[in-house]
Amino acid sequence: MTSETREAFGQVGIWSGALHSSRTDDVGRAAITEAVGELEDLGYGTLWIGGSPSAEDATAVVAATRSITVATGILSIWDHPAAEVAAHIATLDPSARERFVLGLGVSHGPMVPQYAKPYSAMVDYLDALDSATPPVDSRHRVLAALGPKMLKLATGRARGAHPYLVTVEHTAEARAALGPDALLAPELSVVLDTDLDRARTTARNMLAMYLRLPNYTDNLLRLGFAESDFEDGGSVRLLDSLFALGDAERVRDRTRQYLEAGADHVALQVLTADEGGAGLPRAEWRALAEAFGDEL
Template sequence: MTSETREAFGQVGIWSGALHGSRTDDAGRAAIAEALSELDDLGYGTVWIGGSPSPDDAAAVVSATRSVTVATGILSIWDHPAQDVAARIAAIEADARGRFVLGLGVSHGPMVPQYAKPYSAMVAYLDALDSATPPVEPGRRVLAALGPKMLKLATARAAGAHPYLVTTEHTAEAREALGPDALLAPELTVVLDTDLDRARTTARTMLSMYLQLPNYTDNLLRLGFTESDFADGGSVRLLDALFALGDTERVRARTQEYFDAGADHVALQVVTADEGGSGLPRAEWRQLAEAFGDAL
């Protein structure tokens, strides 16, 4: 990965599952476009379109922004044929002018009826992207990698990795697996609430779905957590390891911990009690942009 790629991503980005214009009405699409324009102005390095976006979602986000890097976080390889994705990205590139990155993942067995041999499926998908006309070059894609094999693949066949729901310990291990040159851009979930009991309640609401998915729980078990940490929405130990809970200074400190562990870029996902993590928390995005300042 080149220094230009690292610079394009910036140090801090915003990850949001609410940027799916294809899943809402005209008013919803207008609200998303307005929020995206503001994110561009706030100076974040990258906007990550979360929650299994489609190529159409990516095209809409690119069209609504001017300078920010746009990445899918993460497009499921089971939902979109590689040749179709390559063709759509070629069309997107007219607006993107090099600032779109395809984030790919294998999703989860409980969510995908045809789920089988995920590593082999990803290899085949990357082969298809390589052979498409025009191809999606390795430098324009990242992988949602958690385990060692997928991390190695992210080094060999992509610009790097975008791990989701991971600790700083995982980030250190991922950096070792990736080597010094590949991009490492973990997601970090943020609850801006100085009432820690309430913040943990919000975090548990968000986390409950993910604790039903073996890819995440197996990864956490590898990191030294136990089944007891998954009970009742997550132990305090687990929440404190996976989230940034508190004020903006706490978020900055937690983000720095990921940088210290080897991350190049951290994608901040803001969840709020009133929106259940599904809205556009624009006030919180502003607060974080002000807190990070030039560090964005």
């Protein structure tokens, strides 16, 4: 990773599916604005807008912040035409546009009626971004890459990769596939709960949907898990490999494992028992910032 990328992204960021201004009312938008301002003040390097955001969601967060990098995690290429996305990004002030990164993904067959030839569709989408006026160039793009082909594409046609729901072992393999210079920024889901049985229940509630999506299960099978690990919401082995469970210090230690395996940046998604990942867990974000201290 270059020093420019290291400075732009930082080591630790926050991933949240609750930062969708287009899906809420004025009160909700005010809460998002206040929350992202605090996250910036806490020192996190990057804000990842999760849960299939739109370009509108992303530009609203950029406008509500001053200097932090803002990225989509992940915008579906099937839902948002490249020309429209590029045109919306072009409305940003040039200095704000510099700190925006368009995270792109091909989503999943069970969720997209028109799903076909996802790799070719991504190549075509990147071509369209290149030819837009102004273009969204590779320096401002990352791909939701899991397998070898998409990881290779993330090296040549984007700044790097933003894998979701991956293990430390996958991170090491992804680094080898990407080479030393491309950004590798995996998501890591977090449950701040020292009651591990309860924490695993929270994790299973989130994981259930993803275990119905073959892109994720195929990747986990490649990593050595078995079909039996997907039963009953996920085995203990699977949960403990995919999540950071416990107190803030434990989350810090798990994050370090990903960094030591080759990640440049880790995007933390905080899950809570009452909200899953749908709310703005500001107390948990503060606790993590305190635990990481200068490591942010």
